[in-house]
Amino acid sequence: MKKVIMGNHALSHGARLSRAQVISAYPITPQTQVVELLSEMCADGTLDAQFIKVESEHSAMASCIGASVAGARAFTATSAQGLALMHEMLHWAAGGRHPIVMGNINRSMAPGWSIWTDQNDSLSQRDTGWMQFYCSSNQEVVDTVIQAFKVAETLMIPAMVILDAFALSHTYEVVDVPDQALVDKYLPPFKPAIKLSPADPRAFGGLTGAEHYMELRYKLERDMEKAPAMIEETGREFEKIFGRNLSLVDPYKCDDAEFIFITSGTAGFTARVAVDELRASGVRAGNLRIKVSRPFPFDRVREVLGKVKKAAVVDRNCSYGAGGIFYQEVKSAVYGRPGMPPLFGYIAGLGGRDITTDAFKEIAADAMAKDGPEEEILWIGVKK
Amino acid sequence: MSQEVKKEKKFTMTLPAEELMACGHLACQGCGATLAMRYMLKALGQKTVLCIPACCWAVIDGPYPYSSLDVPIYHCAFETAASTATGVKAGLEMTGDTETTVVAWGGDGGTFDIGIQALSGAAERNDDIIYVCYDNEAYMNTGIQRSSATPYGAWTTTTPVKHFKTRPKKDIVAILAAHRIPYIATASISHPEDFFKKMKKAKDIKGTRFFHVYAPCPTGWKSRPDDTVKLARMAVQNGYFPLFEIENGDKTTINLKLKERKPVDDYLRLQGRFRHLTKEQIANVQAEVDARWERLLKGCTV
Numbered sequence: 001m002k003k004v005i006m007g008n009h010a011l012s013h014g015a016r017l018s019r020a021q022v023i024s025a026y027p028i029t030p031q032t033q034v035v036e037l038l039s040e041m042c043a044d045g046t047l048d049a050q051f052i053k054v055e056s057e058h059s060a061m062a063s064c065i066g067a068s069v070a071g072a073r074a075f076t077a078t079s080a081q082g083l084a085l086m087h088e089m090l091h092w093a094a095g096g097r098h099p100i101v102m103g104n105i106n107r108s109m110a111p112g113w114s115i116w117t118d119q120n121d122s123l124s125q126r127d128t129g130w131m132q133f134y135c136s137s138n139q140e141v142v143d144t145v146i147q148a149f150k151v152a153e154t155l156m157i158p159a160m161v162i163l164d165a166f167a168l169s170h171t172y173e174v175v176d177v178p179d180q181a182l183v184d185k186y187l188p189p190f191k192p193a194i195k196l197s198p199a200d201p202r203a204f205g206g207l208t209g210a211e212h213y214m215e216l217r218y219k220l221e222r223d224m225e226k227a228p229a230m231i232e233e234t235g236r237e238f239e240k241i242f243g244r245n246l247s248l249v250d251p252y253k254c255d256d257a258e259f260i261f262i263t264s265g266t267a268g269f270t271a272r273v274a275v276d277e278l279r280a281s282g283v284r285a286g287n288l289r290i291k292v293s294r295p296f297p298f299d300r301v302r303e304v305l306g307k308v309k310k311a312a313v314v315d316r317n318c319s320y321g322a323g324g325i326f327y328q329e330v331k332s333a334v335y336g337r338p339g340m341p342p343l344f345g346y347i348a349g350l351g352g353r354d355i356t357t358d359a360f361k362e363i364a365a366d367a368m369a370k371d372g373p374e375e376e377i378l379w380i381g382v383k384k
Numbered sequence: 385m386s387q388e389v390k391k392e393k394k395f396t397m398t399l400p401a402e403e404l405m406a407c408g409h410l411a412c413q414g415c416g417a418t419l420a421m422r423y424m425l426k427a428l429g430q431k432t433v434l435c436i437p438a439c440c441w442a443v444i445d446g447p448y449p450y451s452s453l454d455v456p457i458y459h460c461a462f463e464t465a466a467s468t469a470t471g472v473k474a475g476l477e478m479t480g481d482t483e484t485t486v487v488a489w490g491g492d493g494g495t496f497d498i499g500i501q502a503l504s505g506a507a508e509r510n511d512d513i514i515y516v517c518y519d520n521e522a523y524m525n526t527g528i529q530r531s532s533a534t535p536y537g538a539w540t541t542t543t544p545v546k547h548f549k550t551r552p553k554k555d556i557v558a559i560l561a562a563h564r565i566p567y568i569a570t571a572s573i574s575h576p577e578d579f580f581k582k583m584k585k586a587k588d589i590k591g592t593r594f595f596h597v598y599a600p601c602p603t604g605w606k607s608r609p610d611d612t613v614k615l616a617r618m619a620v621q622n623g624y625f626p627l628f629e630i631e632n633g634d635k636t637t638i639n640l641k642l643k644e645r646k647p648v649d650d651y652l653r654l655q656g657r658f659r660h661l662t663k664e665q666i667a668n669v670q671a672e673v674d675a676r677w678e679r680l681l682k683g684c685t686v
């Protein structure tokens with residue numbers, strides 16, 4: 001059924017359609033509508049779930065972990081400071097192999113207080129062992145939550161579904177809300193092989209010496225390496241039922257491109273307007289939107305880069321002392337590979353500053369004029 | 385020989401013989417926390433799930449892949465015993481298990497200090513869990529550092545003799561009582577029947593139940609391992625750790641009424657951590673114990 005809904009409600013509907021059984025959450029702007037709608041759904045019986053109204057995000061993730069290890073499907077949502085407070089528990093969820101799905105609204109980290117978008121909150125959690133899906137439309141949000149549960153529960157790795165503050169969280173779009181019966185067909189109930197059960201008493205996460213610990217982490221990494229193929233496979237399966245593919249990357253007019261923007265999140269759609277305008281003026285531009293950042297889709301990124309002459313990675317984030325994070329990742333993907341184009345790394349749109357089509361055109365003009373980047377970190381739209 | 389058999393027949397078991405805790409655990413000699421676990425499991429039985437944060441018991445249970453307990457355990461983060469237990473209870477209920485008792489089992493550091501936010505949250509929501517704090521009055525697992533459960537006068541590695549702890553122990557029971565949860569009890573490993581009885585009672589109550597269990601630690605208290613039960617008993621008998629329960633935050637019942645309280649002096653003298661205390665300082669401890677006992681009598685409805 002088609003509905004006009006905000007990005008936050010797309011997360012709520014994704015959790016509802018996935019039949020989340022335990023939701024534990026704490027309010028933070030700009031996430032609140034996600035949990036407000038879920039509270040209503042739990043209260044009126046639309047969703048058969050327990051909603052734990054915890055006293056912090058740290059407790060939200062802890063109780064999601066408890067619910068998951070007891071065998072229930074668990075969901076939460078947060079943003080920025082809340083995600084940072086959860087940090088310890090993100091390691092716990094991934095290290096303990098608890099396939100929780102969490103919505104995160106990309107919001108800039110304080111201080112100064114900001115409620116507007118950039119990606120430093122979620123990218124600071126890059127190495128916790130969670131899968132990260134960066135969405136750019138409300139349709140993609142609702143679809144990705146459902147897919148994320150499927151992939152997470154198959155691999156026993158938690159997943160974060162990420163959307164830009166306000167640019168997506170509070171933006172209303174037409175969404176084809178999937179039919180429950182079809183979702184049930186796509187996503188079977190969560191049945192973990194082992195769980196907390198008095199009938200089969202086990203100790204989870206006890207003291208682990210050097211003779212065992214490394215193997216546990218090796219298995220996590222090896223299972224994470226299975227995720228790209230599984231995301232593509234479950235994406236195709238999703239397409240068969242719902243008519244929409246869910247992939248690792250989303251290339252736009254890259255096949256004949258001499259120059260592409262590499263983006264993530266909503267900035268990609270602005271980039272596409274710039275691509276069309278550049279093409280109208282004779283520049284064969286394109287856009288590669290990276291949807292999944294963990295696992296990093298090395299093969300898919302290289303496939304696209306092998307076809308283009310230059311690429312500019314536009315980062316709405318900064319790893320201080322190293323530059324844009326996606327830029328670092330893309331560089332590591334092409335390192336030592338023949339036939340790869342020069343890469344330019346631009347930082348733009350921090351703290352919710354708009355990345356306009358003009359900004360993209362400025363990036364294109366700058367990169368097109370040079371053989372390679374003259375500086376490691378190029379800033380766009382900054383008042384120097 | 386035959387006489388001995390006769391004697392055995394006369395012996396009455398006051399606790400069930402069934403053991404859900406095996407030997408082979410990693411506790412120190414004379415560990416009070418180990419007895420506390422044994423007695424609790426005797427009362428709660430096999431349909432129990434434990435959430436254990438960082439504390440001595442995170443180690444005592446045994447390293448991966450072993451466990452000395454015959455009930456499932458989730459080893460959770462330090463400050464999350466209550467919030468993890470809340471999630472486990474919700475998860476069990478949503479998957480059709482409404483019978484299993486979910487227990488958060490933490491030390492005094494994990495309860496009085498780092499875990500108090502999650503505990504307060506669970507208590508305010510009246511989540512259906514039993515929270516047990518086994519109190520050995522310092523961070524023993526990390527090597528005897530002071531916690532807010534460390535009493536006045538005690539030496540620890542972070543409160544050296546020259547600067548021993550001069551603030552009183554935090555009144556965790558009063559804090560929990562202020563949440564008006566259905567059931568709070570203090571218990572001691574020296575009084576297993578009392579502990580067992582109250583744990584049985586708590587098992588059948590719905591909502592947040594809190595136990596404050598006195599568990600001497602010879603390693604941290606610098607006491608003799610064979611004095612553990614004796615010390616716990618002395619603390620009950622001199623009013624240092626009285627046994628009582630509070631229902632719904634206001635109905636207080638003293639379980640062991642003390643007609644004549646013994647002085648705390650003998651109790652303190654058996655522990656190296658109090659060795660430096662002067663007569664005046666011991667008098668301070670006595671005054672604090674007396675005042676607390678009077679407050680308890682005032683609040684008592686029976």
